Amino acid sequence: MKDFAYVRAGDVTTALRAIAAEPGAAFIGGGTNLVDLMRQDIERPGTVIDITTLPLDEIEETADGGVRVGALVRNSHLAAHPLIRTRYPVLSQAILTGASAQLRNMATVGGNLLQRTRCLYFYDGAAACNKRRPGSGCDALEGFNRNHAILGASDACVATHPSDMCVALAALDATVEVESVRGTRRIPLVDFHRLPGDTPDVETAIAADELVTAVELPASPIAVNSRYRKVRDRASYAFALVSVAAALEVRDGTVAGVRLALGGVAAKPWRAREAERILLDAPATEESFRRAAAAELASATGLSQNAFKIELARRAIVATLSRLLTDGSAA
Amino acid sequence: MTLTQAQSPPRPGASGRLVGKPIDRVDGGAKTSGAARYAAEYPYPGLAYAALVHSTVARGRITGIETAGAAAVPGVLAVITHENAPAMKPAPPMSVLNLSSLATGTRVNYLNTDEVHWNGQPVAVVVAETQDAALHAATLVRVTYEEFAATVGFTAEEPNAKPQKSDMLQSGSASKGDAEAALAAAPVSVDLRFTTPQHNHNAIEPHATTAVWDGDRLTVHEGTQNVAWVRDHLAARFGIPAGSIRVISPYVGGAFGGKTMVWAGTILTVLAARVTGRPVRMMLTREGVYRTVGGRTPSAQRVALGAGADGRLTSLIHTSVTQVGRVGGGPEQVTSQSRHLYDAGAILVRQSLVELDTLSNTIMRAPGESIGTFALEAAVDELAYKLDLDPIEFRMRNEPERNPIDGKRFAHRMLREAYALGAERFGWSARTPEPGSMRDGRWLVGMGVASAYHPSWQLPANVTVRLSADGTVLVRCGFHEMGMGGATAQAQIAADALGVPFEAVRVEYGDSVLPTGPGAGGSGQTASVAASLLTACEKLKRSMLALARRSSGSPLRGRRLNGLRARDGGLWTEPGPGETYAAILARAGRPHLEVAVGSDTRVGAMVGQARFMAKFLRDRRRWMKAACGAQFCEVRVDPDTGEVRVSRWVGAFDVGTVINAKTAAAQLRGGIVMGIGMALSEETLVDPRNGRIMNPGLGEYHVPVHADIPPIDVCYLGDPDPTMPLGLIGVGEVGITGVAAAIANAVHHATGRRVRDLPITLDKLL
Amino acid sequence: MVDVQLRVNGTIETLDLRPRVSLLDALREHLGLTGTKKGCDQGACGACTVLVDGERINSCLTLAVQYTGRSITTIEGVAGGGEPHPLQTAFIRNDGFQCGYCTSGQICSAIGMLAEHAAGAPSAVTEHLASRAELTDVEIRERMSGNLCRCGAYNGIADAIGEVAAAAAVQEVTETGAVRRGSAAGAARQATTAEAAR
Numbered sequence A: 001m002k003d004f005a006y007v008r009a010g011d012v013t014t015a016l017r018a019i020a021a022e023p024g025a026a027f028i029g030g031g032t033n034l035v036d037l038m039r040q041d042i043e044r045p046g047t048v049i050d051i052t053t054l055p056l057d058e059i060e061e062t063a064d065g066g067v068r069v070g071a072l073v074r075n076s077h078l079a080a081h082p083l084i085r086t087r088y089p090v091l092s093q094a095i096l097t098g099a100s101a102q103l104r105n106m107a108t109v110g111g112n113l114l115q116r117t118r119c120l121y122f123y124d125g126a127a128a129c130n131k132r133r134p135g136s137g138c139d140a141l142e143g144f145n146r147n148h149a150i151l152g153a154s155d156a157c158v159a160t161h162p163s164d165m166c167v168a169l170a171a172l173d174a175t176v177e178v179e180s181v182r183g184t185r186r187i188p189l190v191d192f193h194r195l196p197g198d199t200p201d202v203e204t205a206i207a208a209d210e211l212v213t214a215v216e217l218p219a220s221p222i223a224v225n226s227r228y229r230k231v232r233d234r235a236s237y238a239f240a241l242v243s244v245a246a247a248l249e250v251r252d253g254t255v256a257g258v259r260l261a262l263g264g265v266a267a268k269p270w271r272a273r274e275a276e277r278i279l280l281d282a283p284a285t286e287e288s289f290r291r292a293a294a295a296e297l298a299s300a301t302g303l304s305q306n307a308f309k310i311e312l313a314r315r316a317i318v319a320t321l322s323r324l325l326t327d328g329s330a331a
Numbered sequence B: 001m002t003l004t005q006a007q008s009p010p011r012p013g014a015s016g017r018l019v020g021k022p023i024d025r026v027d028g029g030a031k032t033s034g035a036a037r038y039a040a041e042y043p044y045p046g047l048a049y050a051a052l053v054h055s056t057v058a059r060g061r062i063t064g065i066e067t068a069g070a071a072a073v074p075g076v077l078a079v080i081t082h083e084n085a086p087a088m089k090p091a092p093p094m095s096v097l098n099l100s101s102l103a104t105g106t107r108v109n110y111l112n113t114d115e116v117h118w119n120g121q122p123v124a125v126v127v128a129e130t131q132d133a134a135l136h137a138a139t140l141v142r143v144t145y146e147e148f149a150a151t152v153g154f155t156a157e158e159p160n161a162k163p164q165k166s167d168m169l170q171s172g173s174a175s176k177g178d179a180e181a182a183l184a185a186a187p188v189s190v191d192l193r194f195t196t197p198q199h200n201h202n203a204i205e206p207h208a209t210t211a212v213w214d215g216d217r218l219t220v221h222e223g224t225q226n227v228a229w230v231r232d233h234l235a236a237r238f239g240i241p242a243g244s245i246r247v248i249s250p251y252v253g254g255a256f257g258g259k260t261m262v263w264a265g266t267i268l269t270v271l272a273a274r275v276t277g278r279p280v281r282m283m284l285t286r287e288g289v290y291r292t293v294g295g296r297t298p299s300a301q302r303v304a305l306g307a308g309a310d311g312r313l314t315s316l317i318h319t320s321v322t323q324v325g326r327v328g329g330g331p332e333q334v335t336s337q338s339r340h341l342y343d344a345g346a347i348l349v350r351q352s353l354v355e356l357d358t359l360s361n362t363i364m365r366a367p368g369e370s371i372g373t374f375a376l377e378a379a380v381d382e383l384a385y386k387l388d389l390d391p392i393e394f395r396m397r398n399e400p401e402r403n404p405i406d407g408k409r410f411a412h413r414m415l416r417e418a419y420a421l422g423a424e425r426f427g428w429s430a431r432t433p434e435p436g437s438m439r440d441g442r443w444l445v446g447m448g449v450a451s452a453y454h455p456s457w458q459l460p461a462n463v464t465v466r467l468s469a470d471g472t473v474l475v476r477c478g479f480h481e482m483g484m485g486g487a488t489a490q491a492q493i494a495a496d497a498l499g500v501p502f503e504a505v506r507v508e509y510g511d512s513v514l515p516t517g518p519g520a521g522g523s524g525q526t527a528s529v530a531a532s533l534l535t536a537c538e539k540l541k542r543s544m545l546a547l548a549r550r551s552s553g554s555p556l557r558g559r560r561l562n563g564l565r566a567r568d569g570g571l572w573t574e575p576g577p578g579e580t581y582a583a584i585l586a587r588a589g590r591p592h593l594e595v596a597v598g599s600d601t602r603v604g605a606m607v608g609q610a611r612f613m614a615k616f617l618r619d620r621r622r623w624m625k626a627a628c629g630a631q632f633c634e635v636r637v638d639p640d641t642g643e644v645r646v647s648r649w650v651g652a653f654d655v656g657t658v659i660n661a662k663t664a665a666a667q668l669r670g671g672i673v674m675g676i677g678m679a680l681s682e683e684t685l686v687d688p689r690n691g692r693i694m695n696p697g698l699g700e701y702h703v704p705v706h707a708d709i710p711p712i713d714v715c716y717l718g719d720p721d722p723t724m725p726l727g728l729i730g731v732g733e734v735g736i737t738g739v740a741a742a743i744a745n746a747v748h749h750a751t752g753r754r755v756r757d758l759p760i761t762l763d764k765l766l
Numbered sequence C: 001m002v003d004v005q006l007r008v009n010g011t012i013e014t015l016d017l018r019p020r021v022s023l024l025d026a027l028r029e030h031l032g033l034t035g036t037k038k039g040c041d042q043g044a045c046g047a048c049t050v051l052v053d054g055e056r057i058n059s060c061l062t063l064a065v066q067y068t069g070r071s072i073t074t075i076e077g078v079a080g081g082g083e084p085h086p087l088q089t090a091f092i093r094n095d096g097f098q099c100g101y102c103t104s105g106q107i108c109s110a111i112g113m114l115a116e117h118a119a120g121a122p123s124a125v126t127e128h129l130a131s132r133a134e135l136t137d138v139e140i141r142e143r144m145s146g147n148l149c150r151c152g153a154y155n156g157i158a159d160a161i162g163e164v165a166a167a168a169a170v171q172e173v174t175e176t177g178a179v180r181r182g183s184a185a186g187a188a189r190q191a192t193t194a195e196a197a198r
């Protein structure tokens, strides 16, 4: 890891000024992704701005019945918070299936949003990777791409976003609040991450000098009946092959509301709008779930090793919705 | 279902006062308090740190190496490359007459050549004042290559495999009758192809070395399975007498075969210390371990079985292809178990090899049998289904009385009893054979069995035993402790043999200044040390008695050893008088009495080696010696996603006498856990385009975690093997054998799907 | 270089470090506390687990400087007043280790885990997130999954933790004179196989 200057920001203004003054500086939250990537010589910030003591570590109920989560709330604290466990169980579950307890104790909400892909070729400095070195090519296209994207990928990049938390946030219509010396703005979570297109190195909608300050969850009665299902290669401590965040409201046997997002399938958490459209007002049956899943994945394409994910995603969607129907909420 | 009756009830084990008891490990305090020091944890004044630079091409020549950037990093002491490294001697030629020559990890003379032989080969070493400076500077070394065509894809190269030649230690093929003809004629048969990927050991302690030169004397702290091999190898490479080198390795943070050979990191740490004149420590990065320490070869296997309608095997064919590196590695005895497990009318086994421009393969827990039992035992299950026979019943019908391939006697064989015991504990009779017929809620439930098999080994071991006037016993032997509990087991054995309290015995091990012990390999360490230790204890008692008999006052005067019992810290007539060792020594005015078995003089070592070879060959002519067992597992498969979870395990083993029920169970469980990983998730991803390992880390190479492992019930028959010291057969490796097959068979039982390519990931079940 | 002040096992340590030095390297290389192990330096094995103000973290992915002023407990500091921590003795009794290299991390992790559980934290296998989870074998195993043991001592580790948790539960019962909750590890042993598979 190359040397860098270390600055601890005691308040938000200091943090924003520091990053504005230092192109190439990076904020550090839990460090669980940044330190790893710096050690791999993939990230090389000249200055590291420690934001862990910023007063952004509160979880508060908002006036409209939603919840505002400070960007420095630790993943484990968010997952264990009574408001989240009871009102947004899908979010608790998603976080708890991610990484390990130790990492969740370190990881911050802001850092989780901005964690980078686990593509093997992104991680290996000797490999071609358009994300790491634009224009160098993509070794994953013809290489080990079992964990890669089936939706929204491009010829330039087929990497996925690895976060579990973000999948739940996508389903919950969360917004991300970001702040810079220029002011504050709100970005819907579903627009926060970008599909690769020709510029896979541009991963998010946030500018280099912007600080994530909070994530807001709108009031969402439907979220009470929600679940997260993560499918992976071992029982714990592994990234998702496919994951599903789902919330379902059924009235008189008919789907009265549904929120659905997929993880492990694209460069961003994938909000399954098409499936939601088909399900709304449809009978709450496995048959409908199957139809919706098929429609959502109609445009999915497989690479040499990951085509199975298309079927897996379909099945995981159906299984998760069915479970919500039969067993109810994870809460 | 009928289970053929066990032929004879298990005899009681050769348990003594302490042997057989589940005694807590003697190093428990050190290991649970952080006090145990591993190789990278010895402080030295002026200690410097080293880091490796790895090649990024599979084959080629270095055309340029730019080190200025690295050298400019504050704290960097040296950047060593082929352009400035002092000359080292090449690796000694391999010879079975000099076992330590087998220690060569690869034949590459690191940093003494501009040639690159595999993707990841070390091409430079950076030495710096701190670990972080060394690691950072290593990223700044820029290397350019002239690339040569390289053959790196195992699958692509498989058709070009060449038959493995047999040598004194390993046989590449064997046959009985015309197995192909018998197969063609068999009314019921299967002819199947299996594949297994490369595996890596992933001991949680990365390979680490601390090297300290004092003039021409060298001290090395190294986590190794063979201190003597490290010493001898370094002596050969650096051109100094072995006697000038001390290798210290009291704690090894896991090894599983990966710390048997001497790999680049060890040699280059010693080199770095020589160049800088400083004590140097190098702990490989996790990636560095993958790039410089070999793993288990991938394999492609054919198992073809033919049987009559009576369920008797008429033909058994097992062939394999595995890889070696062009720079080193050896054949994997994939067909080993297939020569011994079934009484087939005709048998053909044949192993072939491809040679690739990759890092050498190396031994990893039960090399050969771990992956060989997967193919054989999965095929046996398939044939049993075809015959409509219970897979245990099918095995019992084909259980041989003598070694099937050559009619040799089994030194010990209680596979029938193991199946009976395991089936009982597992509740095999509750299984309904129809695939997909068992469920628990939404889960598909499957039950599978497979045989475990691993040959037993015994190696030379020199030991000394000293009994002091205060009644304490010191056992010294340069054996190794990577978690097997060796010191605990040997203390139990010595305490029983001498009749002293367990607490009175101290065992010194893991140091090349000690009498040369066996390497930790082949599951042979406990038996090998035990054999010499028992001899030494006998000798010691004799000497004690002789000493006592010299004195007129001794109640032992005129007695002979076989009329005496060693107990209560001395020798006693039954039930009459006797004397403590302390009293004997006190009267003789001796502070202690010491005996030795084996000798480390030049001549002594040669005699020892010759004696070992003679015994090895004689034994091999006379007996087939092995541990075996029956692995029972229950899996649950998610019908939606194909996720497989192991929910229950029973392993019933024929491992002879169990010295310590706690540590033996731990070894067997550990093997089963590693086998579960091999079955379900482990795979080293080697990019076939350039031979580069793409998942060199614990995040992407999936070893089992806590949540993957159910309670594992391990039980033994406890019947001593009459041909082994104390009747014990090794437990280190047999545990992993049969595991992957038991799981594959259970997955078939749950789903009706046969997965013949490991690992059984969910995509193969969708 | 930056000044880093850590309270390690109750002692205040002042170090002058480059900011890139991880908490793990600070402990091992600069303070000589080698009980905390390095297995991957990538957050992927748990061998480096230490407690910071009672919470378990991976010290390898942590910059030491970020923890200035915080209270760190390593394996060398878990014993209290000359007595080993109950988990240390339970690990020996239940043979919760072989080579010992993951052991410091397992023990520190288990201490943190029991505290998390006592505080009511759920896990990925908790059936009903809104209520408090019993510390079954399955819960223990999920909660400990951030600590790899390649020797495969998982059974012994889970047993050791279950034993200590059960003893703590019994103590709680005797102290309050009333059963506040069922014996955690008693239930742990009874975990259904269905649960075990999940």
Ligand SMILES: Cc1cc2nc3c(=O)[nH]c(=O)nc-3n(C[C@H](O)[C@H](O)[C@H](O)COP(=O)(O)OP(=O)(O)OC[C@H]3O[C@@H](n4cnc5c(N)ncnc54)[C@H](O)[C@@H]3O)c2cc1C
Pocket (backbone or CB within 6 Å): A026, A027, A028, A029, A030, A031, A032, A033, A034, A035, A036, A051, A071, A072, A075, A097, A098, A099, A100, A103, A106, A107, A108, A109, A110, A111, A112, A113, A114, A115, A162, A163, A164, A165, A210, A211, A212, A213, A237, A238, A239, A240, B699, C042, C043, C044
């Ligand atoms: C072995 C391992 C396994 C894992 N498994 C999973 C898993 O299964 N599922 C999963 O979801 N995740 C997993 N993770 C990833 C983990 O969740 C992330 O590393 C973590 O959430 C990142 O949070 P952090 O606070 O540590 O981020 P940091 O590492 O501190 O930062 C990450 C990035 O975000 C930036 N940043 C941080 N905070 C802010 C802010 N407030 N504003 C602007 N920029 C900011 C940093 O500059 C950096 O670029 C795993 C990680 C490891 C090491």
Ligand code: FES
Pocket (backbone or CB within 6 Å): C037, C038, C039, C040, C041, C042, C043, C044, C045, C046, C047, C048, C049, C058, C059, C060, C061
């Ligand atoms: S060393 Fe920190 S998790 Fe492996």
Ligand code: FES
Pocket (backbone or CB within 6 Å): B204, B253, B254, B483, C096, C097, C098, C099, C100, C101, C102, C103, C148, C149, C150, C151, C152, C153
């Ligand atoms: S005891 Fe060796 S890794 Fe756990």
